[in-house]
Amino acid sequence: MPSTKNYVVLLNEFAGGGQSKAAWPKLAQRLNQHLINYQLYRTEYPGHATKLAYKLAQEAPADTILIVVGGDGTLHEALNGLQQIPKNTIILAYIPCGSGNDFARGAGISRQPLTALEQLLKVRQPRTFDVGHYQEALAHEHGFFMNNIGIGFDAAVVHATNRAPSKRYLNKYHLGSLAYIVSLVGTFFRQQAFPVKITSQQTTTEFKRAFLVTTTNHPYFGGGVPIMPSASMHDHKLDLVVMERVNTLYFIFLFIMMFLHLHTHFKAVHHFKAEELRIQTASPEFGQADGENMGKRAFDITFDVHHQRFLC
């Protein structure tokens, strides 16, 4: 029996250095085997997924399932389109084909596209997921994120990685996460300590030597690094991690501790969890939202939690 649900596929063929493009024929075949009719949209330029998702949120029938095939960046764009319509009736779904695939890790979605599709087709009911919302007062902008917003080191790594020719090369061999590691080493020595003010639950804390300031919706960033293992997309709260600038050996030690989920026990790592958070920096620092570069600038950014229905 053909499915009576309304499906739309949003495909970014450029995600994962072409992994999406390679995976799509098999995904399409599987959808056909399941007698699923769908409308297919291919993204034609950066930012196109936001426009397409916004149009769908305005015009598509209620409970339309929007399957995003791409990486975290494509999902980020689609989410930002949907969330422009508060209480949109679209159900978002995701087949990871990117290089980092952090949302898939956080949400327990297989990183094998065909397996992810099979998982998806077994889900009967959508679930409501937390999504982060930010408002940046200095540049007067706002947006949404599924994964995290980073200021400082992680964002500088994203900036360096997106510019690195090695990303495309490594993606070709499904080694996208390695591209982050290559950039990480160089960026570590370039990124200076910077002062930051964090306001959480009416209390402001100042750090003079911040290095990494990441607000996250789930445990992972940077292609599988467990920045906050206890973060959850269902607790209606965001987690904020501030790591202070430390020497190289101590940083390597903390990085290893991160993989053992023990880094928050150390003095240089600070954790905040709240429904609302504010970060203020004075010096220009790199920012990243779900792996998308926000540029280098000072930030006065306030976070709260919104929601999106997901088939996951």
Ligand SMILES: Nc1ncnc2c1ncn2[C@@H]1O[C@H](COP(=O)(O)OP(=O)(O)OP(=O)(O)O)[C@@H](O)[C@H]1O
């Ligand atoms: N037709 C297109 N041409 C060029 N770039 C595009 C096109 N469509 C989308 N994009 C851009 O491709 C970029 C990369 O996509 P995406 O982030 O999904 O994959 P990725 O970077 O490989 O994966 P991840 O974010 O999981 O590491 C996005 O910033 C998006 O704006």
